[in-house]
Amino acid sequence: EPEVTQTPSHQVTQMGQEVILRCVPISNHLYFYWYRQILGQKVEFLVSFYNNEISEKSEIFDDQFSVERPDGSNFTLKIRSTKLEDSAMYFCASSVGKAQETQYFGPGTRLLVL
Amino acid sequence: AQKVTQAQTEISVVEKEDVTLDCVYETRDTTYYLFWYKQPPSGELVFLIRRNSFDEQNEISGRYSWNFQKSTSSFNFTITASQVVDSAVYFCAHSSRETSGSRLTFGEGTQLTVNP
Numbered sequence: 001e002p003e004v005t006q007t008p009s010h011q012v013t014q015m016g017q018e019v020i021l022r023c024v025p026i027s028n029h030l031y032f033y034w035y036r037q038i039l040g041q042k043v044e045f046l047v048s049f050y051n052n053e054i055s056e057k058s059e060i061f062d063d064q065f066s067v068e069r070p071d072g073s074n075f076t077l078k079i080r081s082t083k084l085e086d087s088a089m090y091f092c093a094s095s096v097g098k099a100q101e102t103q104y105f106g107p108g109t110r111l112l113v114l
Numbered sequence: 115a116q117k118v119t120q121a122q123t124e125i126s127v128v129e130k131e132d133v134t135l136d137c138v139y140e141t142r143d144t145t146y147y148l149f150w151y152k153q154p155p156s157g158e159l160v161f162l163i164r165r166n167s168f169d170e171q172n173e174i175s176g177r178y179s180w181n182f183q184k185s186t187s188s189f190n191f192t193i194t195a196s197q198v199v200d201s202a203v204y205f206c207a208h209s210s211r212e213t214s215g216s217r218l219t220f221g222e223g224t225q226l227t228v229n230p
Binding site: 031033035041042043044045048056058089091093095098100101102103104105106107108110 | 147149151157158159160161164166205207209211216217218219220221222223
């Protein structure tokens with residue numbers, strides 16, 4: 001069964017460093033998403049991406065964040081200058097279509113900023 | 115704005131008990147979608163079910179059943195004869211056709227512990 005994959009599974013970084021989180025969505029999916037979950041809290045939407053551009057972003061997704069689909073398979077989230085409060089689990093998701101379609105999530109990347 | 119409320123933060127049951135997880139949503143949209151996801155201790159988010167706002171039929175899948183009532187804006191999830199493997203955090207979520215990008219809005223989650 002096709003699934004969303006994410007790398008790395010864990011990343012530890014120093015405050016102020018740049019990190020890139022990588023995702024490979026399900027191959028026939030057209031919509032891609034990033035969510036984050038601070039430890040013990042709910043899952044929060046960051047950004048959605050379709051047709052090589054951002055279709056929606058939340059107030060969390062400020063200028064420190066960017067997304068890219070550098071090739072036909074990868075979908076990346078970059079945090080330019082990490083802060084302590086960026087420590088969280090970051091989930092990538094993909095769906096065939098928009099709201100009516102199910103979003104399938106990857107296993108997540110646990111980011112720890114020291 | 116959409117909002118999803120899961121008032122039960124934690125529930126603890128003994129194996130074989132039935133348990134119902136509550137979900138109440140707020141939306142002004144006429145067409146929307148509701149979801150349940152399971153997050154086991156390993157951390158991944160596992161899709162369980164999707165319902166459309168225009169389909170109020172209840173659904174049963176094995177030991178799982180879902181009760182969708184538009185009149186009370188609720189989408190409750192019942193596990194019959196619970197098992198230890200059901201222990202997880204369960205999230206209810208909402209998305210709307212009228213919102214571009216289709217963000218999922220999640221509830222706070224309910225931590226279910228099933229004790230042997």
